[in-house]
Amino acid sequence: MFAVRVHQKIELAVDIVSLILVPEDGRILPPHAAGAHIDLQLPNCMLRQYSLCRAYTGGQDLEIAILRDPAGRGGSACAHRDVEVGSRLLVGAPRNLFPLVPAARSVLLAGGIGITPILAMAEELHGQGREFELHYCARSADRAAYRDELGRAAFAERVRLHFDDAPASPRFDAARALGAPAADRHLYVCGPEGFIRHVLQVAADLGWDPACIHFEHFSGAAAPAPDDGAFELRLARRGIRVPVPVGVSAAQALLDHGIEIALSCEQGVCGACVLPVLEGIPEHRDVFLSSAEKAANRCFTPCCSRAATPHLLIDL
Numbered sequence: 673m674f675a676v677r678v679h680q681k682i683e684l685a686v687d688i689v690s691l692i693l694v695p696e697d698g699r700i701l702p703p704h705a706a707g708a709h710i711d712l713q714l715p716n717c718m719l720r721q722y723s724l725c726r727a728y729t730g731g732q733d734l735e736i737a738i739l740r741d742p743a744g745r746g747g748s749a750c751a752h753r754d755v756e757v758g759s760r761l762l763v764g765a766p767r768n769l770f771p772l773v774p775a776a777r778s779v780l781l782a783g784g785i786g787i788t789p790i791l792a793m794a795e796e797l798h799g800q801g802r803e804f805e806l807h808y809c810a811r812s813a814d815r816a817a818y819r820d821e822l823g824r825a826a827f828a829e830r831v832r833l834h835f836d837d838a839p840a841s842p843r844f845d846a847a848r849a850l851g852a853p854a855a856d857r858h859l860y861v862c863g864p865e866g867f868i869r870h871v872l873q874v875a876a877d878l879g880w881d882p883a884c885i886h887f888e889h890f891s892g893a894a895a896p897a898p899d900d901g902a903f904e905l906r907l908a909r910r911g912i913r914v915p916v917p918v919g920v921s922a923a924q925a926l927l928d929h930g931i932e933i934a935l936s937c938e939q940g941v942c943g944a945c946v947l948p949v950l951e952g953i954p955e956h957r958d959v960f961l962s963s964a965e966k967a968a969n970r971c972f973t974p975c976c977s978r979a980a981t982p983h984l985l986i987d988l
C-alpha cells in the first residue's frame with residue numbers, strides 16, 4: 673500500500689461524497705482500465721474497496737465516490753465523518769476484476785452508487801469510439817451521483833436516467849434496456865444486490881450468454897444465519913485441525929490459531945482470501961467466485977463461506 677492525501681472532498685449527492693486522492697510521494701500511477709478498484713484503509717483502520725470513477729491513462733489522481741450506509745459496519749460512516757481534505761490514507765494499487773472486453777456494443781447498467789465503475793466504462797468506451805448505452809437507476813435525482821456531469825458529457829445522448837420518485841422519468845425496463853442477445857453485445861451491471869439479481873434474471877430469460885454478462889457487487893456476503901453449523905478446517909500442509917465454531921468465520925478461526933491469511937473486504941467481494949479446497953464441500957456465500965468455480969468446489973472464501981460437509985481439507 674502507499675500513502676495518499678485527500679486533495680478534494682465533494683458532496684456529489686445525498687449521502688454520497690467523492691474523494692480525489694493524490695500520492696503523497698508524488699509518484700505517477702500507471703494507467704488502469706475502467707472497472708478497476710482500490711483498497712482504501714480508513715482512519716478507523718477498516719479496509720474497504722472502492723471503484724475508481726474515471727477512465728485513466730496515467731497520472732496522479734485517483735477518484736472514488738462513497739455512499740454512506742447507515743446499516744453498514746462503519747466504513748462508509750467513517751469516510752464521511754473523519755476523512756477531510758488533507759487527510760492521509762493508505763491505498764493499494766488499482767486492481768481490475770470488472771474489465772471491459774472488446775465488443776461491438778455494450779450495455780452499461782448502474783444502480784445507485786454502482787455508477788462509479790460504470791462512469792469510468794462510459795468514458796473509456798466513448799474514448800475508444802465504441803457503441804454503448806448507459807442506464808442509471810436511482811431512488812431520486814438528488815441521490816444520483818454524477819447526474820449533472822452525465823448530462824453534460826460528450827456521450828450524454830447515450831445516457832438514460834431512471835428515478836423512482838420522478839413521474840416524468842422513464843421507468844427502467846431491464847428487458848428493453850438489454851434487448852436481444854448477440855455475440856458482440858456485452859452487458860455490464862453494478863449496483864445493489866437486488867438490482868443485479870433482477871437484471872441477471874431478465875438477461876437469462878432473454879437468452880443472454882453468461883459469457884457476455886459482467887457484474888460487480890459493492891456489498892457481498894450473506895449475513896451469518898442462526899442455523900449456521902460448526903465445522904472443521906483440516907490444513908493439509910500443516911497437518912493440523914482448526915475448529916470453526918458457530919458464529920465465527922473460517923478466516924477468524926484461522927487467525928485465532930495464529931495462521932496468517934490474506935483478508936481485505938471480509939464480505940466475499942474481493943477474492944483476497946480465496947483458499948484451495950482439496951476435500952469436502954464448501955457452502956459458498958461470496959459473490960466473488962463464478963458459478964462454475966462454486967460448482968467445482970475447488971476453492972472457497974473463508975471470510976464468509978462455510979462448509980456443507982463436517983470438514984474441509986484445505987491446501988494450507
Ligand code: FES
Pocket residue numbers: 934935936937938939940941942943944945946958960973974975976
Ligand atoms: S476478504 Fe474479500 S472475499 Fe474474502
